[in-house]
Structure formats: C-alpha cells, structure tokens
Amino acid sequence: MSQSTSAELHTDPTQFPGVDVYAVAGNPISHSKSPAIHARFAEQSKQKMHYGRLQPEIGEFKAAATSFFAAGGKGMNVTVPFKLDAQAMADALTLRAQLAGAVNTLRMEDGKIFGDNTDGAGLVRDLLAQGIQIQGSRILLLGAGGASRGVLGPLLEQSPQELIIANRSNAKADELVQLFGGLAKSLNVSLRAMTLSALEDAAKAGIFFDLVINATAAGLSNESPISDTVASNIFVPQSFAYDMVYGKVTTFMQQALHRGARVSDGLGMLVEQAADAFLIWRGAKLADAIDSRAVLAELRTS
Numbered sequence: 001m002s003q004s005t006s007a008e009l010h011t012d013p014t015q016f017p018g019v020d021v022y023a024v025a026g027n028p029i030s031h032s033k034s035p036a037i038h039a040r041f042a043e044q045s046k047q048k049m050h051y052g053r054l055q056p057e058i059g060e061f062k063a064a065a066t067s068f069f070a071a072g073g074k075g076m077n078v079t080v081p082f083k084l085d086a087q088a089m090a091d092a093l094t095l096r097a098q099l100a101g102a103v104n105t106l107r108m109e110d111g112k113i114f115g116d117n118t119d120g121a122g123l124v125r126d127l128l129a130q131g132i133q134i135q136g137s138r139i140l141l142l143g144a145g146g147a148s149r150g151v152l153g154p155l156l157e158q159s160p161q162e163l164i165i166a167n168r169s170n171a172k173a174d175e176l177v178q179l180f181g182g183l184a185k186s187l188n189v190s191l192r193a194m195t196l197s198a199l200e201d202a203a204k205a206g207i208f209f210d211l212v213i214n215a216t217a218a219g220l221s222n223e224s225p226i227s228d229t230v231a232s233n234i235f236v237p238q239s240f241a242y243d244m245v246y247g248k249v250t251t252f253m254q255q256a257l258h259r260g261a262r263v264s265d266g267l268g269m270l271v272e273q274a275a276d277a278f279l280i281w282r283g284a285k286l287a288d289a290i291d292s293r294a295v296l297a298e299l300r301t302s
C-alpha cells in the first residue's frame with residue numbers, strides 16, 4: 001500500500017485553481033475510500049472537481065476546517081473522530097443533522113457553513129437497494145452510540161412496525177428512546193430500549209427480527225455484541241443482518257449466516273452516504289447521472 005504524502009493528507013484548495021475542491025477529514029484518514037468514490041461520481045456526471053483528504057490533529061478540526069473553507073474549499077465530509085466538532089462549527093444544521101447529533105457533510109454557501117448528516121439516508125438507501133423491506137418490519141438496532149443515533153431518524157421514517165435498541169448499558173439506549181420517542185409515536189412505530197442481557201432473556205423466550213443492525217464498536221475488534229445463544233434465537237432464514245463495519249465478514253455476520261440469514265457489511269452505506277453528499281454539493285439534478293451501485297460493485301472487486 002502506498003504511503004500518503006503530507007500534501008495528500010492536507011488538501012489545500014489554493015493548489016487547484018479553477019476547480020471546486022472537496023475533502024474528507026478524519027484522523028487517521030489515509031485509508032479512506034471516499035476520494036476514490038467521489039472521483040468516480042465526478043467522472044460519471046462529468047463534474048470538474050477535486051476531492052482530497054485532510055488529517056487535522058485531534059483538537060484541531062475547527063482550525064483546519066476553517067482554513068480549508070477560507071482557502072476556497074466548497075465542501076467536506078467528516079469522519080471519526082470529528083463528527084461532533086463538525087456539528088459544533090457549522091453555522092446552521094439541517095434537521096436530520098440536529099437529530100443525528102453529528103455532522104458528516106459540510107457545505108460552504110454564501111460565506112456560511114451548513115452541516116448535514118447523510119449516514120442514515122445512506123444506510124436506508126443501501127438496505128432498500130438490497131431489496132430489504134423496512135416498512136412494517138421488526139428491527140433490532142445493536143448499540144446506542146453516535147452510529148446508532150445517526151441512523152435512527154431515517155430508519156423510523158421508513159415506518160417499521162417495531163424498533164428495539166439493545167445496548168450493553170441501558171442509560172444511552174434509554175436516552176435515544178427519549179430523543180426519538182416523539183418521532184416514533186408520530187409514525188406509529190413501537191420504539192423501546194433493552195440491555196443486551198435483557199435481550200438474552202427475551203431471545204430464550206422466543207423473539208426474532210427481520211432486520212438486525214450492528215452499530216456497536218464491537219465489530220471493529222471482531223467481537224459480536226450478541227452471544228451465539230442470542231444469535232441462534234433472533235435470526236431466522238428470513239432475517240437480514242447488517243454490520244456497519246466493512247471489508248470483512250464479522251463474527252456478527254457469521255452468526256447470522258450460521259442461521260441461514262442473509263448478511264451485508266456496511267460498504268454500501270459508505271457509498272450511499274457519499275452519493276447523498278455529492279448531490280448536496282453538486283446538485284440533486286445529477287441523481288440520474290451517478291450510479292452508486294456500479295461504484296459499489298467496482299469497490300468490491302478492486
């Protein structure tokens with residue numbers, strides 16, 4: 001794998017005269033697939049633009065983003081660990097960014113920085129593209145951190161019958177139920193929280209789900225947040241297990257496969273959230289000019 005040079009990690013819009021410049025900011029960022037994804041969208045829709053990387057030091061996101069935009073940057077994607085800093089520095093937030101409690105897309109317009117969040121919409125688009133029926137379904141969302149919060153609104157808007165948030169500790173899951181309770185009620189979705197140990201008991205008594213989403217950080221260390229016993233009860237062959245982590249078949253996905261369920265990693269979510277950001281920056285009229293599923297297929301074979 002090639003080493004990124006310092007210039008590649010610090011995209012400077014003044015170095016690209018006459019071209020609209022974007023970047024993804026995170027730390028670390030050298031392995032991000034976002035530049036390749038956006039380069040393909042730009043090619044498909046014939047947009048003249050450059051999309052690079054930015055790696056601010058921890059605690060220096062605001063300064064780095066401010067100078068990027070002051071130098072003419074048009075937009076920025078934001079990833080770990082800066083999504084809260086991005087929310088804090090934006091001049092205005094979309095409703096979905098407020099609900100998500102985090103920002104993954106910044107856009108400069110008329111001297112103001114607007115913050116949005118396309119993660120949840122990206123997940124929903126990927127699920128629908130994979131033929132998953134969300135409306136009327138029974139969903140189990142594992143984890144109650146930022147990743148879960150980011151996708152809850154768009155999931156609820158698809159009108160599942162029920163959505164259960166299961167987390168190791170109960171305080172964070174309860175908080176999410178409080179935050180999203182009004183939206184769930186207005187959409188007639190039964191929303192509740194339980195601990196992973198309560199899920200253990202419920203699973204023994206017989207409970208299964210159409211869709212189980214792993215939004216915990218457990219996938220990163222290749223652990224599953226659920227035990228094999230829980231997995232053998234909650235998955236049936238009609239279930240779909242989605243892990244937000246990508247690039248490997250996680251333990252969580254293996255548990256679901258073992259029960260004959262269908263599985264997916266989160267690469268499609270990455271591509272779809274990027275597609276949404278691209279259209280925010282370059283215009284919704286380009287929706288038909290980009291083919292996110294083709295870009296996803298290319299990434300899978302590269």
Ligand code: ATR
Binds near residue numbers: 144145167218223
């Ligand atoms: P993020 O913003 O990426 O969601 P986070 O806010 O640190 O990250 O949240 C991580 C989530 O993964 C939390 O729900 C965490 O559970 P706790 O709230 O109980 O800490 C969950 N998590 C992390 N490691 C886990 C593990 N090994 N098993 C189960 N859940 C885990």
